[in-house]
Amino acid sequence: MKHLFSLLFFALVSSLQAQNVLKFDKTNVQCEDKWIAYQMDKDSTYIFGFIYIDAQAGLTFNYEGRIKINNNGKFIRIDKIENTTNIKSRLQPSRVAIAEIPESKFTELKIEKTPKWLAIYKSDENSISRLYKWGFMYNGWNECEKALTYLEKADKIDQNYNGLQTELAFSYNALKKYEKAEICLLKAIKINPNDCYTYKELAYSYNSQGKTDDVIKTYFTMVKTCKEENYIQETAFNLAAKYYEAKDKINFKKWKIEAEKWSKTENQITKYLKLMETELNK
Structure with missing residues (x-):
């Protein structure tokens, strides 16, 4: 029994040492390079x-093998290096916690x-097309601060690059920097006055700043300009939600009526509106 206790104790110590060396506090989209x-x-x-x-x-994992961590915290490779080359797998964004390996263990x-092989993926890393694409990807993964590190560099190269100002605004809106988003979106509309997604983001930015009159003006511009009725409905819904919060029934x-007319069948927005109406009439 004493020997068993000793074995369990050392196993626990080893596990705790490994946990101290490896901190599982990152997601895969936070671990580029x-x-x-x-x-x-x-x-x-x-x-x-x-x-x-x-x-x-897209996001890719280059498999290098397996490691063990001994009682002294030393990292030991198990697989032979030549048996683990060129094993790559595409990754989907995941919340599974992974650990960044400390540089002291390299x-x-x-x-x-x-890695030397990484150079082939870095040949055009300062081009505006690559900067925009990386920013777009990170925004899609809800890593908007990281997205800005690419998009703001792209903005210094060419403010008029297709889609750039709207993508910048998406990052700023997500980070509650609404005034910056508004500036970008007004630039974007000058470049492309028929882009409905840009108007939707502008309306969201105005709404978040309490500029209700500007939201309403943007909404009616969308009605005249846009084919994407889901964006129009979302904008009307956000206005309804604003008045719901203010307990302004009229x-x-x-x-609510304005938002409902943009969908022929019930959807998530119309369901929320009904719930709001019920709550408001209590």
């Missing part, structure tokens, strides 16, 4: 590798901070 490890398998090993972005394939794993009803 990073060496990472997935959480421990049943055999007490960790799958590790390098995450990068392929312009065609020597133990016989890896370089920047204007809520007006914009």
